[in-house]
Amino acid sequence: MAHAEGQQHPIAIYLWVWGLLFVFSTFSYLVDYFNLEGMLRWSLILLFMIVKAGLIVAVFMHMRWERLALMFAILIPPVLVLVFVGLMTFEADYTVLTRGIFFAAGS
Amino acid sequence: MAQSALTNTAETPARPEGWQGIVADWTSDQRAFKNVPWGKAMMWIFLLSDTFIFSCFLLSYMTVRMSTTVPWPNPSEIFALEIGGEKIPLILIAIMTFILISSSGTMAMAVNFGYRHERVKSAVLMLATAVFGATFVGMQAFEWTKLIVDEGVRPWGNPFGAAQFGSTFFMITGFHGTHVSIGVIFLIIIARKVWRGDFDRARRGFFTSRKGNYEAVEIMGLYWHFVDLVWVFIFAVFYLW
Numbered sequence: 471m472a473h474a475e476g477q478q479h480p481i482a483i484y485l486w487v488w489g490l491l492f493v494f495s496t497f498s499y500l501v502d503y504f505n506l507e508g509m510l511r512w513s514l515i516l517l518f519m520i521v522k523a524g525l526i527v528a529v530f531m532h533m534r535w536e537r538l539a540l541m542f543a544i545l546i547p548p549v550l551v552l553v554f555v556g557l558m559t560f561e562a563d564y565t566v567l568t569r570g571i572f573f574a575a576g577s
Numbered sequence: 578m579a580q581s582a583l584t585n586t587a588e589t590p591a592r593p594e595g596w597q598g599i600v601a602d603w604t605s606d607q608r609a610f611k612n613v614p615w616g617k618a619m620m621w622i623f624l625l626s627d628t629f630i631f632s633c634f635l636l637s638y639m640t641v642r643m644s645t646t647v648p649w650p651n652p653s654e655i656f657a658l659e660i661g662g663e664k665i666p667l668i669l670i671a672i673m674t675f676i677l678i679s680s681s682g683t684m685a686m687a688v689n690f691g692y693r694h695e696r697v698k699s700a701v702l703m704l705a706t707a708v709f710g711a712t713f714v715g716m717q718a719f720e721w722t723k724l725i726v727d728e729g730v731r732p733w734g735n736p737f738g739a740a741q742f743g744s745t746f747f748m749i750t751g752f753h754g755t756h757v758s759i760g761v762i763f764l765i766i767i768a769r770k771v772w773r774g775d776f777d778r779a780r781r782g783f784f785t786s787r788k789g790n791y792e793a794v795e796i797m798g799l800y801w802h803f804v805d806l807v808w809v810f811i812f813a814v815f816y817l818w
Contacts, residue, residue, distance in 0.1 A: 487685075548632070
C-alpha cells in the first residue's frame with residue numbers, strides 16, 4: 471500500500487463476503503423452492519435477510535471500521551422503525567377484523 | 578476495536594473508544610464524525626433518509642397485505658419462468674439477486690483499488706458494476722413487461738387476487754429500479770473521472786477538486802451498496818413472503 475488513506479482492507483475479505491452473500495441468497499431462494507411453510511419459512515427468510523444486510527453494511531459499506539459515533543447515528547434510527555412496524559401490525563389486524571365483521575358475511 | 582489503524586487518521590491520535598468515545602465525539606461543540614470526510618457523512622445521512630422512504634413503502638405493503646380479505650397472489654408462481662419446458666419458481670428474481678450481489682462485489686473492489694490509486698482497475702471494476710446494474714434494470718423491464726402485457730397486472734387490479742398486489746409491486750420495485758438507474762448513470766460519470774485521472778490531477782469539476790483524493794469512489798460505493806441492501810429487504814419481504 472503506497473498510500474495510507476481511506477478505507478483499505480485486503481481484497482480477500484470482499485471476496486469472502488461476496489461468496490457468503492451468494493450462499494445466503496441461495497439458501498433464501500431454496501426456502502421458496504422447497505415450499506417451506508409457516509414459522510420455519512418466516513424465521514429462515516428473516517434470518518438470511520438480516521445476515522445479508524449485516525454483511526453488506528458491515529464490510530462492503532465499511533461500517534465495522536467506522537467510529538461508534540457514526541455507527542450509532544446511522545444504525546439506531548432504522549431500528550426504531552420496528553416501533554412503526556408494531557403500530558401498523560395492530561392497525562392491519564384491526565382493519566381485517568372490521569372487514570371480517572362487516573363485509574365477509576355478505577360477499 | 579482496532580479500527581484506528583485501518584481508518585484514515587487526519588485527526589489527533591488516541592481519541593477515547595466505546596461509550597466514552599460517543600460522548601467525547603458528540604459533546605464540546607465540535608465535529609461529530611471524526612475520520613469521516615463530510616461527503617461521506619452526508620451520503621450516510623442521505624441513505625438514512627432513503628431508508629425511511631423504503632421503510633414506509635414496505636410498511637404500507639405489509640399493512641395492505643395483512644388487512645386484505647382477498648387472497649394475495651402467489652409471487653412464487655407469478656415470477657416463475659419456463660426454462661426448458663419446466664416451470665422454475667421465482668427464478669428470474671433469484672438471477673436478479675445474484676446479479677445485484679455481484680455488482681456490489683465489484684464495487685467494493687473498485688473502492689479498494691481507488692484508494693490504492695490503481696486508476697484503470699478501479700474504473701474497469703466500476704464499469705463492470707454499471708454493466709451489472711444495467712442488466713438488472715433490463716431484467717426488471719422484462720419482468721414488468723411480462724406482468725403488464727402478458728398477465729394483465731395493473732396498479733388497480735390483477736387476475737390473481739388482491740388488487741393491492743399491483744400497486745405495491747409497481748411502487749416498490751419501480752422506486753428501487755429508479756435508484757439502480759440513477760446509480761448506473763453516476764457510476765459511469767465517476768468511472769470516467771477515475772479513468773482520466775481527474776482525481777490525481779485535481780481537474781476542475783464536480784468532486785475532483787482535492788488532489789489525490791478518491792473519497793468520491795467510496796461515496797459512490799456507499800450509494801450502490803445501499804441499492805443492493807434495499808433489494809435484500811424487497812427480495813425477502815415481497816418475493817419470499
